[in-house]
Amino acid sequence: MTMITLTINGETRQLDVDPSTPILWVLREQAGLSGTKFGCGIAQCGACIVHLNGNPIRSCVTPVAAAANQAVTTIEGIAGARPHPVQQAWIDEQVPQCGYCQSGQIMSAVALLDANPDPSDEDIDLAMSGNICRCGTYPRIRRGIKRAAAHLRALQEDSSNG
Amino acid sequence: MGKWTRRAFITTGVLAGGAVIFGIAIRPGNRAAKLAGLVAGDDETLLNVWLKISPDNTVTAIVPHAEMGQGTHTTLAMMLADELDADWNDVRMTEAPAHEEYANYALAKGYLLEDPEFPGFLVDTVDGFFLLATKWAKLQITGGSSAVPYTGMLAMRVAGASARAMLLQAAADQWDKPVESLIAERGMVREIDGGLSATFAELAPRAAGVPAPSNPPLKTQEEFRIMGTSVPRLDIPAKTDGTAIFGIDAVVPGMKYATIRQAPVFGNAVKSVDESSIENMPGVRKVVTLDGAVAVVADGYWQAKQALDKLAIEFEKSDNDTREQSDIYEHFAEVLDAAKTNGEEEIDFASGDADAALAGAARRIDAEYRVPYLAHSPMEPLNCTAWLHDGRCEIWTGSQNPLGFAAEVAGALEIELEAVTVHNQFLGGGFGRRAFPDYAVQAALIAAEVPYPVKLIWSREEDTRHDFYRQATISRFSAGLDSDSKPVAWLNQFVDKHEPVEATRIPYAIDNQKIHYATSRTHVPWGYWRSVDHSLHGFFTESFIDELAHAAAQDPYEYRRDLLTDQPRFRDVLDLAAGKANWGAQLPENFGRGIGLQKSFGSYVAQVVEVEITDGKPVVRRVICAIDPGFAMHPDGLIAQMESGIIFGLTAALYGEISIHRGAVAQSNFHDYRMLRMNESPAIETHIINGGGKVGGGGEPGTPAIAPALVNAIYDATGYRIRELPISNHKLGPGGLESKDVA
Numbered sequence: 001m002t003m004i005t006l007t008i009n010g011e012t013r014q015l016d017v018d019p020s021t022p023i024l025w026v027l028r029e030q031a032g033l034s035g036t037k038f039g040c041g042i043a044q045c046g047a048c049i050v051h052l053n054g055n056p057i058r059s060c061v062t063p064v065a066a067a068a069n070q071a072v073t074t075i076e077g078i079a080g081a082r083p084h085p086v087q088q089a090w091i092d093e094q095v096p097q098c099g100y101c102q103s104g105q106i107m108s109a110v111a112l113l114d115a116n117p118d119p120s121d122e123d124i125d126l127a128m129s130g131n132i133c134r135c136g137t138y139p140r141i142r143r144g145i146k147r148a149a150a151h152l153r154a155l156q157e158d159s160s161n162g
Numbered sequence: 163m164g165k166w167t168r169r170a171f172i173t174t175g176v177l178a179g180g181a182v183i184f185g186i187a188i189r190p191g192n193r194a195a196k197l198a199g200l201v202a203g204d205d206e207t208l209l210n211v212w213l214k215i216s217p218d219n220t221v222t223a224i225v226p227h228a229e230m231g232q233g234t235h236t237t238l239a240m241m242l243a244d245e246l247d248a249d250w251n252d253v254r255m256t257e258a259p260a261h262e263e264y265a266n267y268a269l270a271k272g273y274l275l276e277d278p279e280f281p282g283f284l285v286d287t288v289d290g291f292f293l294l295a296t297k298w299a300k301l302q303i304t305g306g307s308s309a310v311p312y313t314g315m316l317a318m319r320v321a322g323a324s325a326r327a328m329l330l331q332a333a334a335d336q337w338d339k340p341v342e343s344l345i346a347e348r349g350m351v352r353e354i355d356g357g358l359s360a361t362f363a364e365l366a367p368r369a370a371g372v373p374a375p376s377n378p379p380l381k382t383q384e385e386f387r388i389m390g391t392s393v394p395r396l397d398i399p400a401k402t403d404g405t406a407i408f409g410i411d412a413v414v415p416g417m418k419y420a421t422i423r424q425a426p427v428f429g430n431a432v433k434s435v436d437e438s439s440i441e442n443m444p445g446v447r448k449v450v451t452l453d454g455a456v457a458v459v460a461d462g463y464w465q466a467k468q469a470l471d472k473l474a475i476e477f478e479k480s481d482n483d484t485r486e487q488s489d490i491y492e493h494f495a496e497v498l499d500a501a502k503t504n505g506e507e508e509i510d511f512a513s514g515d516a517d518a519a520l521a522g523a524a525r526r527i528d529a530e531y532r533v534p535y536l537a538h539s540p541m542e543p544l545n546c547t548a549w550l551h552d553g554r555c556e557i558w559t560g561s562q563n564p565l566g567f568a569a570e571v572a573g574a575l576e577i578e579l580e581a582v583t584v585h586n587q588f589l590g591g592g593f594g595r596r597a598f599p600d601y602a603v604q605a606a607l608i609a610a611e612v613p614y615p616v617k618l619i620w621s622r623e624e625d626t627r628h629d630f631y632r633q634a635t636i637s638r639f640s641a642g643l644d645s646d647s648k649p650v651a652w653l654n655q656f657v658d659k660h661e662p663v664e665a666t667r668i669p670y671a672i673d674n675q676k677i678h679y680a681t682s683r684t685h686v687p688w689g690y691w692r693s694v695d696h697s698l699h700g701f702f703t704e705s706f707i708d709e710l711a712h713a714a715a716q717d718p719y720e721y722r723r724d725l726l727t728d729q730p731r732f733r734d735v736l737d738l739a740a741g742k743a744n745w746g747a748q749l750p751e752n753f754g755r756g757i758g759l760q761k762s763f764g765s766y767v768a769q770v771v772e773v774e775i776t777d778g779k780p781v782v783r784r785v786i787c788a789i790d791p792g793f794a795m796h797p798d799g800l801i802a803q804m805e806s807g808i809i810f811g812l813t814a815a816l817y818g819e820i821s822i823h824r825g826a827v828a829q830s831n832f833h834d835y836r837m838l839r840m841n842e843s844p845a846i847e848t849h850i851i852n853g854g855g856k857v858g859g860g861g862e863p864g865t866p867a868i869a870p871a872l873v874n875a876i877y878d879a880t881g882y883r884i885r886e887l888p889i890s891n892h893k894l895g896p897g898g899l900e901s902k903d904v905a
Contacts, residue, residue: 039622
């Protein structure tokens with residue numbers, strides 16, 4: 001066991017862990033953040049996606065040592081005073097069904113929109129095909145991303161005009 | 163006890179339960195006294211078991227079904243709230259505790275009403291698998307698309323309406339006014355022509371003492387205010403911010419983690435475990451050997467998994483160890499041949515004289531189809547947290563059948579049912595898998611070996627390899643066409659029949675039919691899989707009718723339509739789907755269009771697929787779906803379920819294959835048991851007909867018609883008829899079959 005320092009959702013924490021443990025289990029079992037989900041354990045389904053320094057990673061196969069002294073953002077950490085526009089779009093489009101994969105879906109979508117404020121269908125296919133949804137919410141995820149993108153662009157215009 | 167017939171089974175329950183069965187939801191407070199502690203605070207009044215009214219005038223609908231994404235919590239709450247004339251903003255939902263009082267009375271009532279739509283396989287659940295659930299009342303199942311048609315229509319609405327009547331009567335008594343002079347609306351009772359008014363909460367204590375009406379009038383469709391609208395689902399916000407608690411998220415102070423390896427070959431026992439192989443591994447607490455499985459308990463899941471992977475386990479051998487998938491298909495062919503030769507066919511349905519009609523037909527068409535085993539693969543791997551303390555067992559899990567789970571856990575631990583508490587959480591997908599309590603029983607038995615709570619989490623590999631599988635089967639057809647190419651004989655023989663019974667039936671006017679089956683013996687466990695038998699027979703019958711249409715050189719839509727005499731609801735959905743798909747319009751090169759039609763769980767569904775063949779592979783571009791559920795309680799929820807059922811069915815049609823190799827499941831995880839992904843997901847449009855009549859289900863009817871619609875579209879594009887799923891085993895070219903590579 002080793003003391004590892006992580007910044008999780010803006011809060012710096014010291015955790016006594018085996019450094020080879022995947023970040024997923026450290027988040028869920030040590031940090032008490034259960035929004036990040038276990039789906040496959042082999043980087044196939046995307047349920048475990050979190051951001052490491054803003055980039056989406058699969059926490060089920062990333063050892064916690066690789067995140068030492070860096071910033072991890074989980075589904076619990078993306079909202080401000082209000083839900084993140086992607087979260088709001090997920091509510092507006094009534095996206096989730098069972099909901100289990102949606103933390104990972106939302107983290108992938110947020111990363112996509114951070115990099116590309118106006119994604120095409122092809123961009124969405126590319127960015128989102130690493131996330132499996134067994135309930136088949138893909139059509140609504142696509143609509144949700146487009147709605148969130150429009151919302152984010154409007155917010156950006158407001159702030160640049162103001 | 164001998165083998166129960168369905169009727170005797172239900173009747174026993176009725177006798178054991180006295181008048182309860184017809185009481186369903188109409189429960190005065192005194193009958194629910196022993197439930198009060200479970201769902202009501204000291205200052206709340208439990209009007210009946212299906213709803214409670216709190217002092218702040220919130221109405222809580224107590225829904226006896228699990229939420230697994232189908233929106234049932236919201237829809238059932240709507241049905242109750244509308245009849246109650248509650249203010250929807252003040253309506254909350256809580257899942258019923260696993261308690262006999264909440265068992266599916268409504269399901270039983272549906273059966274007693276001799277409802278032909280009743281999903282009979284729910285009865286088999288009790289009859290077959292849940293051997294310990296020896297009373298019908300231990301059913302509390304979410305499955306069979308039964309929530310809205312049964313619990314909703316027969317219980318939630320009646321409960322809401324009777325509570326409303328009781329509240330009105332309470333106000334009439336309190337104010338000494340005739341009840342006709344009062345009206346209930348938005349959580350209040352008030353005088354129609356006067357100033358008196360009171361909230362439901364103010365009236366609730368008195369209303370609890372009013373005799374419940376046994377048969378309160380229900381609203382007509384024109385009077386609905388909430389039913390038929392698409393109110394936002396209650397469970398969605400928590401599913402966007404990580405706060406929704408699934409079984410796997412349950413936290414019990416002091417708990418440790420376990421993971422499990424089961425004998426790869428179903429039914430084999432554990433021969434030996436060498437614990438020295440994991441000596442000194444960090445965090446490992448205990449190794450527990452169960453029937454055919456070994457679990458490691460550790461401080462964390464990762465430590466348990468690392469240790470289990472290293473643990474030296476030897477399993478016993480059996481005759482099944484050499485079994486291959488090809489052996490299973492050979493066995494299927496043998497039982498079909500033998501049944502025919504020996505005259506031991508089990509008749510499923512017969513009309514006219516099919517053999518004679520076939521012999522006398524102008525033309526004869528034969529075909530044989532196959533489908534493989536399928537796993538459920540819910541996104542949340544199976545898990546259960548169990549804690550044994552003070553002679554009791556508490557479990558936290560996601561279950562489609564919490565009472566059945568409680569009964570199984572009680573049986574395994576040899577304690578009373580009342581000593582088991584099930585804390586049911588959100589289900590990260592169910593699709594039938596979470597009706598089987600194997601993982602809860604394992605968790606309880608592991609927890610019985612240690613002095614702390616244990617969270618058992620299966621790996622994805624265990625989930626894939628130890629499912630209860632949708633059956634593999636062979637289905638053979640022979641049809642006779644007359645000189646006008648109309649079918650006059652329909653013969654169908656297949657392996658293994660489960661439920662629903664009507665899954666094999668066709669809506670087409672063919673006078674002479676013989677549908678029969680033979681029963682196989684394999685070691686692969688069977689389970690309910692979204693739409694159950696409809697998932698296979700929809701593919702078979704709707705592919706074969708397409709073959710007949712092409713043999714007749716007729717348009718497959720028109721051919722079906724002409725055979726739907728006296729089937730207006732089938733015809734209407736077929737016409738709607740075809741019309742919205744612009745059936746008959748020219749498609750681009752390498753495109754094809756196909757149609758499928760299936761009624762299941764009381765809902766009529768037609769689907770049209772547009773497929774493009776590129777690089778020998780089908781790419782589904784567009785799906786047009788028409789559904790008539792009688793009445794759509796929550797239209798957007800129904801549309802979401804159609805999208806879901808279609809993508810579930812497309813995954814199976816394109817990729818789904820569980821195969822047996824050396825007695826074990828060959829697949830293990832999403833890399834070799836593929837799921838449809840975003841880039842493969844077609845545009846889907848759903849059109850609803852509120853056709854009237856009985857209200858059908860929504861969770862399953864989207865699945866059965868999509869596989870045949872897709873293979874029919876591939877035939878249209880290529881001239882190649884796929885009779886074995888999955889489609890990914892076939893390589894296609896624009897001119898037809900290029901090669902075929904079936905494992």
